[in-house]
Amino acid sequence: MDAGHPRTDRQAAHAALVDGNAVAGILADLLAGDATALVATCGECGAEGVLAEASVEMDAQAALVRCRHCTHTLFTVIRTDALPILRVGALTELRPRGHSRR
Ligand SMILES: [Zn+2]
Numbered sequence: 529m530d531a532g533h534p535r536t537d538r539q540a541a542h543a544a545l546v547d548g549n550a551v552a553g554i555l556a557d558l559l560a561g562d563a564t565a566l567v568a569t570c571g572e573c574g575a576e577g578v579l580a581e582a583s584v585e586m587d588a589q590a591a592l593v594r595c596r597h598c599t600h601t602l603f604t605v606i607r608t609d610a611l612p613i614l615r616v617g618a619l620t621e622l623r624p625r626g627h628s629r630r
């Protein structure tokens with residue numbers, strides 16, 4: 529009977545320890561579509577909303593994506609001479625629309 533075991537214990541018992549290469553395909557799947565349709569969750573206030581509705585402060589160096597509800601910075605996209613850098617802030621979850629929280 530496993531009723532006394534938290535879900536995380538069961539997951540850990542079946543998890544494989546691998547390196548970061550293992551998540552490349554999963555991340556590509558998440559970001560393959562329209563990123564503005566992804567639903568972001570703010571770790572500061574718990575608000576959820578599609579990225580298209582977030583508040584963004586943009587200048588030549590970076591885009592600060594803020595929670596529309598509490599204004600904390602969810603994440604920052606920093607422009608570079610090459611590919612941009614993503615700096616995560618209050619963002620706790622990013623998921624496709626239609627998928628509920630687990
Ligand atoms: Zn917030």
